[in-house]
Amino acid sequence: MTRFSVLLFARYAELLGSERVEIDLPASATAAELIDALRRMPGGALLPSHPFLAMNHSQVRSGQQLDPDAELALLPPMAGG
Amino acid sequence: MTRFSVLLFARYAELLGSERVEIDLPASATAAELIDALRRMPGGALLPSHPFLAMNHSQVRSGQQLDPDAELALLPPMAGG
Amino acid sequence: MAFLQRDPLELEPLVHDISAPTNGAVATFAGIVRDHHAGRGVVGLSYSAYEPMAEAICRQIVIEAEQQFDARVGLVHRLGEVAIGEAAVLVAAVAAHRGPAFDAVRWVIDAVKSRVPIWKRERYADGSEAWVDPTAVAGVVPAGIPG
C-alpha cells in the first residue's frame, strides 16, 4: 500500500472535517479509486460521485493513475468572480 | 425670400471660412435646396453632395422643408469616441 | 449631468454615480488618444462639438441603453486639447449581471461614435494637422492642412 495525501477545500473540507486527509491505496490507484475511498470516509458520503480532482494543479480523469508524490487536491465547484 | 441661418463646424467651417452663414431662399426651401446654395458659396464646392443637416438637433432628409426659425447646422462626419 | 467635459476624465466618479448595492457587475470602456493614426505619428489632438446637440444626443443614447439593457449607464466625452495617453471618452454600465453591463457599454460607445456631433483635429509629427473623417476609405490619410 502507498500513502496518498489529498488537500480538501471549502465545503469538502467541512464535510470531511479536515483540510488534508491521508489514504493508503495500492501504488497503481486511479483517481476513481481515490475518490471511492474518500467517499467511504466519515462525512465522505456527501461528496459527489465525480468531484474535480487536481494533480499538480491539473484536472485528472477518473481512470488516470495517480502519482503519490504529486500534489492531489479535491475541489468543490469553482465559485470565483 | 427668407433668411436661413446655418451653423458650420470643424472642416465645414474651415471650407466656408465661418462658423455661421446666412442664406436667402424661398420660405418653402428644402434641405437639398439649402445645401445646393451652400455648395455655390465661396469654398462650398468641397462640401459633399449629401452632408448631414440637422434642424433643432435632428437630421433632416433632402426633400424635407426647412423651418427658418429652427436651428440649422451642417455637420461633418462624426468623429467622437 | 454634463456629458461633455474639458477637464481630464475620471472613471471612478462616473462609476460611483451609477452604482447601487443591488448591482453585481460594472463594465467600463475608455477610448484613449493614441500616438499614431493611419500610419502617421500623432503628437496631439483636440475635440470640438456642436455642444447643445452633442449633450442632447448623449442623453438620448444613455436613456436608450438603460431601457434596452436593464443597466445604469454613465458617459462623458472630453472636449478641447487631449494629450496622448489620456481618455477621450469614458463609458460605464452597472447591472445585476455581467452580460447586460458588457452589452450596454459596447452599444453606447458604438452609438457615441456614430451619432454624437463631435470632431477631432489631429496634429502630426511632421507639423501638419487634419480633421479626422472616420467615414473616409480605410488607409487613406486625410488631406493635411498645413499646421
Added chain:
Amino acid sequence: MAFLQRDPLELEPLVHDISAPTNGAVATFAGIVRDHHAGRGVVGLSYSAYEPMAEAICRQIVIEAEQQFDARVGLVHRLGEVAIGEAAVLVAAVAAHRGPAFDAVRWVIDAVKSRVPIWKRERYADGSEAWVDPTAVAGVVPAGIPG
C-alpha cells in the same frame, strides 16, 4: 504579479500596469459583492482559494487571452472578507481597438468563473451561512450551515 489579493482591489493600478501609448482602448470589468443572492439577503461573504493553483490558472488565463485577442490583460481576485459593494474581481484589457479589448475582458471573466479554484461563503441576514455552488440548479438555495 499576484492575481490574488486580500486588500481592497483598485482598478487604476491594474490598468496602469498594462497601458502603452500605442493602445487606444481600455475595457474593464468589476464583479461587485451584492446584497442579495437567490432571493436571500446577503450581509457579507468571504473568498478562499487553493492559492498556488489559483495563481497558476489566473496566469494561464491571462496568457491565453493575450495570445487570443492581441490585447494586454490585467486580472486580480480578492480573497478573505469582502464587504457588500466592494469588488471581488477586476479584469482589464488594453488593445489597439475596442473590439479585442471587450472580447478579452469578457473571455477572461468567464474563464475565471469556470476555471479558477476559488470558493465563496455567504453570510445571510437570517444568521445562516453557506458555500455558494454556481453549478446548483438555479433558484435552489444552497443548504444552509448554521452560522
